Amino acid sequence: MKNLVIAVDGPAGAGKSTIAKIVAKKLNINYIDTGAMYRAITYKCLKNDIDVDNEEEVKKVAKDTDIDFRDNNIYLDGAIINDEIRTIDVSNNVSNVAKIKEVRYLMVDVQREIGKKSSVILDGRDIGSYVFPNADYKFYLVATPHERGARRHKELTEKGYEVSIEEIINDIIKRDEIDSNREFAPLVKAEDAIEVDTTGKTIEDVVESVLGKINL
Numbered sequence: 001m002k003n004l005v006i007a008v009d010g011p012a013g014a015g016k017s018t019i020a021k022i023v024a025k026k027l028n029i030n031y032i033d034t035g036a037m038y039r040a041i042t043y044k045c046l047k048n049d050i051d052v053d054n055e056e057e058v059k060k061v062a063k064d065t066d067i068d069f070r071d072n073n074i075y076l077d078g079a080i081i082n083d084e085i086r087t088i089d090v091s092n093n094v095s096n097v098a099k100i101k102e103v104r105y106l107m108v109d110v111q112r113e114i115g116k117k118s119s120v121i122l123d124g125r126d127i128g129s130y131v132f133p134n135a136d137y138k139f140y141l142v143a144t145p146h147e148r149g150a151r152r153h154k155e156l157t158e159k160g161y162e163v164s165i166e167e168i169i170n171d172i173i174k175r176d177e178i179d180s181n182r183e184f185a186p187l188v189k190a191e192d193a194i195e196v197d198t199t200g201k202t203i204e205d206v207v208e209s210v211l212g213k214i215n216l
């Protein structure tokens with residue numbers, strides 16, 4: 001049987017990863033958080049004092065990095081970095097790393113390889129528009145900036161991070177702007193993607209509307 005590819009795109013904090021994780025479990029397929037890959041490169045740069053605006057240096061880091069997903073963990077050069085990549089510091093810098101074309105080429109290669117080998121749901125910004133233009137299903141999740149900020153704030157404070165809601169909303173708005181305006185593979189709704197507005201909806205509601213569109 002052909003591998004199934006499901007793309008879930010949308011702006012920061014629209015609930016993509018929460019929904020994609022649950023859908024992956026229900027359908028018993030793999031889940032790839034492509035944002036985590038860009039975050040991992042960003043984390044490595046920050047840790048090694050590399051200026052994320054120095055494209056040449058960032059490209060070198062990306063080339064020299066091994067990223068892997070296993071058992072719901074993300075590995076950076078062999079070490080689990082699930083929590084380290086969620087800090088506001090990484091969030092504030094990741095869009096500058098993700099706009100570098102060569103970095104994207106490297107990440108996209110890994111994503112396409114995974115899609116070749118197994119059925120998978122991927123969440124990101126350019127999955128339906130660029131990485132898998134022939135995906136079987138494409139979803140584009142949106143919500144108001146305020147709701148996205150409030151959700152992310154809850155998530156981070158539950159993990160023990162001290163960060164204000166204003167700071168998070170600012171980060172989200174800034175990242176959306178950089179992600180939407182970059183030259184190569186920007187954040188965009190693919191023409192054939194199904195838009196789901198998650199504002200005011202529960203996780204269960206959104207999962208139900210996504211699963212309702214998938215016929216296996």
Ligand code: CDP
Binds near residue numbers: 014036
């Ligand atoms: O979870 P959240 O919506 O905050 O973001 P994320 O999915 O972890 O992605 C972090 C950042 O990585 C985004 O703001 C983009 O700059 C970049 N990204 C990208 O360029 N392309 C992707 N396919 C996924 C993420």
